[in-house]
Each structure stands twice: as structure tokens, then as C-alpha cells.
Amino acid sequence: MNLDGKIPSGPLPQKWDKYKFDLKLVNPANKRKFEIIVVGSGLSGASAAATLSELGYRVKCFCFQDSPRRAHSIAAQGGINAAKNYQNDGDSVYRLFFDTIKGGDFRSREANVYRLAQVSVNIIDQCVAQGVPFAREYGGLLANRSFGGAQVSRTFYARGQTGQQLLLGAYQALCRQISMGGVQMYPRTEMLELVVVNGHAKGIVARNLITGEISSHSADAVVLGTGGYANVFFLCTNAKGSNVTATWRAYRKGAFFANPCYTQIHPTCIPVSGHHQSKLTLMSESLRNDGRVWVPKRKGDCGKPPGSVPEQDRDYYLERKYPSFGNLSPRDISSRAAKEVCDEGHGVGPGGLGVYLDFADAIKRLGANVIHERYGNLFDMYEKITGENAYEMPMRIYPAVHYAMGGSWVDYNLMSSLPGLFVIGEANFSDHGANRLGASALMQGLADGYFVLPYTIGNYLATSRQPRPAADHAEFKKAEEEVRAFINRLLSIKGKRTATSLHQELGRLLWEKCGMARNEAGLKQALKRIPELREEFWKTLNVTGDSMELNQALEYAGRVADFMEFAELLCTDALRRSESCGGHFREEFQTPDGEARRDDENFAYVGAWEYQGLNKPPVLHKEPLVYEEAHMSMRSYK
């Protein structure tokens, strides 16, 4: 099968404008005849639901939290990129485009990335108009800082709480539509099945998490803005609730899953402190604007207090290895460099799995008050977790799983391989290729929700001519039965293990065999063990309580059941991609100095998997990556 990305013709800078003109429109009076389901109310879902309703469509929006305001997006710390060039430091739409393509190790779709860079400037205007309190310079202009993989300052921020402030903006736009009746909001409601009628996505089956009631919802189109799957690793920086369920259940109904092996390891997280831990905490990349990363040169100094290691005995390894980008080298590269120095025995802290992030120079140069203004909440968070004051001693950090570049395959319209199913934000396979640059997830989620989907979904609605089925259509009844059977199966095992312990075991396996570095032998071991573990899950799981009540053990067990299947696809994808690129580092494919060695001849494509049934090998479809503007080259940050 030839996967058609539906990339418009014409010169790259004009593709989106021309395409928007070519798209069919739905006239204002007809818009209110269409119903759209938006699952997710994070930055992508809330911005999409609010904008679609503002346009006149009738929207139903679902989230599993008690309020859209609690979506995982609220955790985003460091900032959002946009090619405004306020700093006059050489930025442009083209430079943001190119940095993102290069940052993704030439594994993203060129036309999508160019469009993303183009609309980035609109996002900032939109958010400012909503009242998002971005940091400002003394004279009142919006301030910027730098993020990894860029040599300009293009990141807009609100201290270390950018996600929270952006989400408040999107949330209030959503609330306006809820109050006007355009959006019907379903909090505490989890989508558990996608319903397909005549080959088109036409609704969902959901469970009310308070009462346990199962209900069907039909629509003219379904949008998933359900976030990323990094929690498959158990320990990661995502909110505990983030999961793969919506995109996985859509996969099982025919929506291809693209590049699942592209997961991002973030270099600056608070190191793991023990097996009791259920979550890891990010220390924003923005800190590397002022913090310097180092380890002791002499192994014997690793146990000493950092202040007692003299300057000449410190290895500022990022500045040494990558002098052009230094501490702001991209995440995949910085993470691997941290692993390398720790593997060589230079790590600090318990188990030697840590490196220093030191602000002493910046505090001397700028004063502690400026550092407090820029990153105060991050320093407080660090102190609350570690008991250490980072104004007085360096932070200790180590890489951790952070983001999913893989996700549902979508074309240029953000439509999946299932007509009528659109996927936005972190849930789609996205614009980030094999590695996402910092501050570009918020940009992509809001670009999708505010500026791309509202155009492209109209074209589908105007042309598909597929009537909206009633919610008691036989396909809905069937899907409801599947959901009930799944829940009953989980509850009836009555084994001895908790979903947490099984999830923890799966996560450890993935981290060891498919984490920061992977190899063929390890991946084969993981692929042998995952089906066994899945069987153990279905034999030994214990879920207490009932289905017709608030039962968080049941919710969680359902998500872990999906992780148990998804993990196999992730490792299958990693094994098949016999090259190293971005966050996917195969030890067999590296340059003599330890950098990722791509194989453009054989792997310059998006790998999209099609479900064939449980325990049957999925089928791989390839979308070739053709670059009209960017020249595929060996990435260098030296």
C-alpha cells in the first residue's frame, strides 16, 4: 500500500496558503449541522474544541480528569517556540523550519514542519490576545530565551510554568464555548473504543469514571488529542494518567501507528532515587541557558562535594564535545553524552547515575535574584524533592523518558489512515521526526488545534458525504459489548499482582532493552519477554472493587493492558529500524566518535504499522520522506 501524505504541490513556502485556498469550505449555516467529538482537553484538544465551536460546529469534548484544566499540558515548563525574530538575532520561518528538520534527524515530513514554523507566529499573537502572561523585557516587549538545537533566542515563556499559562488561555476559550452551548464537556469520561461505520470514524464508546456507566456518542468526525505514551516506560516525566489507550484502540480499528520507537529521553531530570518511585521530575531544558553541565574529570572526585572540585578538574563535557551548541545541544545528543560519562565512571550521586547542572557562574554574573526571576519555581521544586538548595550547590540530573515522537499516522490534513479520524498534538506521529527540539511540542499542539485542524476538518466534512449514524447503530452496540467484556475480564481475574507491579516490570524491561540505547540482541529478548508478561498480566492481575463505581484501580489496569500490547509494537519498530537516528540509538550503528549513524538509503521513511490482530505480526507501510528544500546531511552540533 502506498501511504499518501497528501502533501500539496508547489514551492514549500506557498504550499499551506495555496492548500487552504483549495480546501472545500462548509458554509456558516451548515456548520451547526455537524457534530465533532474531540477526545482530550490538553493544549491540542482544548484549542481545537474551542476553535471548532467558535467556527460554528457542535462539539463534544471528553477528558478523564475532573477538569480540562488538569490535562498533562499543565506540566510544561520551559516555553514555546515561534519565529517572531523579536531578538533580531537572525531568526526566520526558514531557520525554525530548518532547525526542526535537523533536530529531528531528517526523519520528519518537510511540508508539515514548514507549515508549523509558519503558523508559530500566529500562536503567540493568539495567546497574547487571550492574556497569557508571557515574560516581558524591561521595555514591555515579549522576552525570549534559547532552547536546545537552536542558536537564536525564539522561546517565549512564563517563568517555568508556560504550559499552565497557555492551558489557562485555551481553557478559558473552551469555557466560553461551553457556556454558550457550543461545546458539551464530558470530564471524568474515558474513551474506551472508537466506532467505525462504513469505513469512517463515526463515534466513540466511553465510560463515566464516577458512575461506571458506558455510553455511545456518534459524530460526523472524531478528533483525538489524547497526548503521548511515554508512560509505557513506567518511570517518566509525564503525568501519571498519560496513556496510549485512545490511539491504541484506534490502531486496533484500523488507524495506523507511526514510528512508535521514536521516544525522547530528556537529559535533565531529577535522578531515580529507588524502586519505590512512581514518577520522575523534569528540570526544564531552559535551565541550560544559564546552567553549565559537568562531571569530575577524576573518578576519585565523584564522591566529593562539588564545590571542592577545582575548575581545572571539571569536565564540561557538552561544551568540550559540542562547542557551537554547548549546553544547549539537542536532547538526544545531550542525553547520550550524559550516559557516556556516567558509563565511564564519572557520574555523581547514588549509583553514579547523575551529572551536575551548575548555576554558580550565572549567579556570579547576573545575581541570584535574576536566576530566581527566570527559574524560581524550578529551583523550589528541585529543593522540595531533593532537599538541596540549587542556588548554593549544583543540581544533580540524569536523562529520563519524556516525550513520544511516534503516534497515530496522519496525513497533511492531520487525518489518520481511517477517514474521519483526526489526531492532533502529541498523540500523532507529529512533526518532530526522530527527536523533538525543546519548546516545540506546545507549538505543535497549538498549531494543530488553533490553526491547522479547523481548516482541514472542514474539507473532510464538506466532501465525505457520510451521514452521522444514530448512537444506537449496531456498530455502537457491538463496541459497547466489547468494552463491557474487557472490563469484566479485568475484574474477574482476581490474581495476586497489582497493575502497578506488572507495569513496573514492563517499564524496566523497556528502559533496559529499548531505552537510551538499543541493540538487536536486547530487542529480541524484549520481544520474547513482552508476550509472556502480557500473559502473566491476564493471569495474575488483581483489580479490587467494582465496575459501577469510581474505581481507579480498574481505570489504570485498562491502560496497562494497552501498554502490554503497545510495548511489543514499540520494540518491533525499534528492531526493524536498523539505523540510529535521533532518539532511536541502535548501538550497532554509530560513528567512530559515538554519534548516531543514519541510513538514508534504506530508512528515510515514516514507518506506519497496520494492526492484524493480537499475536499476529503487524504489517509495515512506508511513507518515503522526500526533501525538496532541506538537504539530508549528517547532523553536527560541533
Ligand SMILES: Cc1cc2nc3c(=O)[nH]c(=O)nc-3n(C[C@H](O)[C@H](O)[C@H](O)COP(=O)(O)OP(=O)(O)OC[C@H]3O[C@@H](n4cnc5c(N)ncnc54)[C@H](O)[C@@H]3O)c2cc1C
Ligand atoms: C514535565 C514536562 C514539561 C514539558 N515542558 C514543555 C515545554 O516547556 N515546552 C514544550 O513545547 N513542551 C513541553 N512538554 C511537552 C508538552 O507538555 C506535551 O507534549 C503537550 O502538552 C501535550 O499536549 P496534548 O494536548 O497533546 O496532550 P495532553 O496535555 O497530554 O492532554 C491529553 C488529554 O487527553 C485526555 N485523554 C487521554 N486519553 C483519553 C481517553 N482515553 N479518554 C478521554 N480523554 C483522554 C486527557 O484527559 C487530556 O485532557 C513538557 C512535557 C513534560 C512532561
